[in-house]
Amino acid sequence: MYIGLDLGTSGVRALLVDEDGAPVGAQEAHYQAAHPAPGWSEQDPAMWLDGCRTALAALMAAHPKAYAALRGIAVAGHMHGAVLLDDAGEVLRPCILWNDTRSHAEAAKLDAETSVREISGNIVFPGFTAPKLAWVAAHEPDVFARVAKVVLPKDYVSLWMTGTCASEMSDAAGTAWLDVGARDWSDRLLDAGGMRRNQMPTLFEGTGVIGPMRDALADELGLPRGVQVIAGAADNAAAACGVGALKEGDGFVSLGTSGVVLAARDGFAPDAESAVHTFCHAVPARWYQMGVTLACTDSLNWLARITGQGPAALTAALGDDVRAPGGLRFYPYLSGERTPHNDAQVRGGFSGLDIAHDLPDMTRAVLEGVSFAQADSLLALRATGANPQALLAIGGGAASAHWVQMLANTLNLPLEIPARGEFGAALGAARLAICGVTGADPVQVMAKPEIARTVNPDPSLVAACAEAHQAYRDAYANLKALQ
Structure with a gap:
């Protein structure tokens, strides 16, 4: 048996699978982020450990025999978070999360440094880890002086499990300290950010074995001793593993808290100016690129919150009639935007x-505004050479048939809806655990899900959607001028 943990910003999901990757059971635990100032987003890493304990205890109670046969575990997690540790391994301050924008000035300064974009393959976004440390150096110098190690959120969980400070390529690629083409820490990037190589975790591929779980923790969690902890993956790389998006032409569109259009790549083909992320994949010798919309279902949740209606009720009121975009426009920049604006x-x-x-x-x-933002990401991806002919549609928003049809019309691409069942980051992490323990070929283990149906663009609406999308794109400069 194998477990994949999906460490999110609102909770952790624990998925137990058998040796063939078939789901046996899943449990969740939830927690919240803190927002102590405008643009700030933080979390106490202790909540992640408590969440893991809760989810794993529930999994043990529900499936005691399978749980006791565990051989490997891997963690997927939200990217870019900065967990700062002192010499004793103690957390120095709350983790600064991926959606925290306080370090925008530091990000711009790092981004302007010579060769930073060329080595990292990316714009230095405010959400990345390196500018967070630059912000701490400027505003919390006493804390910065005590930093012995910096770990990413999922890697803090792996450290708790093993006692080893480790990371892997897909998550490290989002720090702006990694040479993404060479798949190693870059002394030039570390120096630009005021960091040292000895403050970085040891790097693995996502299928790499960090080591066995600590005996004391295995006993506490009711697990057999000797369970192997596998390096895991960043959340979107893990989701790609969960849906079998490994090779050129594979990809998905995710309607989650943030929106993602992801394309797997066989080689390293960055285009930082496009504001597309170019990251290492969780499996060796592969990369992926993605465009990111910061407020995807968050935009719908915002409307639901201020109107007192649930998101499902809002979308249900639209009925089955998907029509051409009207004159009312929404711009989903509730938390700023990444692709294509880096703003x-x-x-x-x-x-x-x-x-x-x-x-x-x-x-x-x-829904139209978020769909236009996703179309922006697809255009940016195509500018790098990625050219998906169809995309899997995943994430909570994909439960809305209305939204999926609207998105297919806007992207002018077929969208494939997976059949019911497990897929995504927790399954991707479990598949990485299988590969790490058994040495199995990821291509064989990370199969694509069964497709329930394909949603094709409506030819009668594609032109109108393209025209409305262009008007949406043209409006950015005017909207920016009003800020």
Whole structure:
């Protein structure tokens, strides 16, 4: 048996699978982030460990025999977070999360440094780890002076499990300290950020074995001694493993808290100016690229919160009729935007509001605006040479048939809907655990899911969607000028 842990910003999911990767059971535990100032997002790493204990205890209670046969475990997790440890391995301050934008000035300064983009393959975004440490150096110098190690969120969990400070390529690629082409820490990037190589974790591939779980922790968690802890993956790389997106032409669109359009790549082909992320994949000798919309289902959740209706109720009110975009526009820059703008300061809004508009009109505009943002990411990906002919549609928003059809019309691509069952980051982590323990070929283990149906673009609406998308793109400069 194998376990994949998916460490998210709102909770952890523990998935137990058998030797063939078939799900046996899953459990979750939840926690919250803190927002002590505008643009700040932090979390106490102790909550992650408590969440893991809770989810694993529930898994043991539900499936005691299978749980007792565990051979390997791997963690997938949200990227870019900065967990700062002192010489004794104690946490120095709350983790600064991926969606924290306080370090925008430090990010711009690092991004302007000679060769930084060329080596990292990416713009230095405010959410990345390196500018967070530069911010701590400037604003919390006493804390910065005590930093012995910096680990990413999922790697803090692996450290707890093994006592070894380790990371892997897909997560390290989002720090702006990694030479993403060479798959190693870059002394030039570390120096630019005021860091040292001895402050970095040891690097593995995602299928690499960090080591056995500590005996004392295995006893505490009710696990057999000797369970191997595998390096795991960043959340989107793990999701790609979960849906079998490993080779050129494979990809998915995720309608989650943030929106992602991801394309697997057989080689390293960065184009930092496009604001596309170019990262190492979780399996050796492969990479992936993705465009990111910071507020995807978060935009719908925002509308639900201020109207007092649930997201499902909002989308259900639209019915089955997917029509051409109207004059009401929504710009989903509620937390700034990554692709294609790299703009932490821009903010969203509606334009074209009329006294005749009602709540369904506003809901439709929100879904259209996020779909246009995803189309921006697809255009940026194509500029790098990626050219997917179809995409899997995953994430919570993909449960809305209306939204998926709208997105297919906007992207002008077929969207494949996986059949019911496990797929995504927790399954990807479990598959990495299988490969790490058994030495199995990832291509064989990381099969694509069964497809329940394919949603094709409506030819009668594609041109109207393209025209509305262009108007959306043209409006950015005017919206920016209002800030």
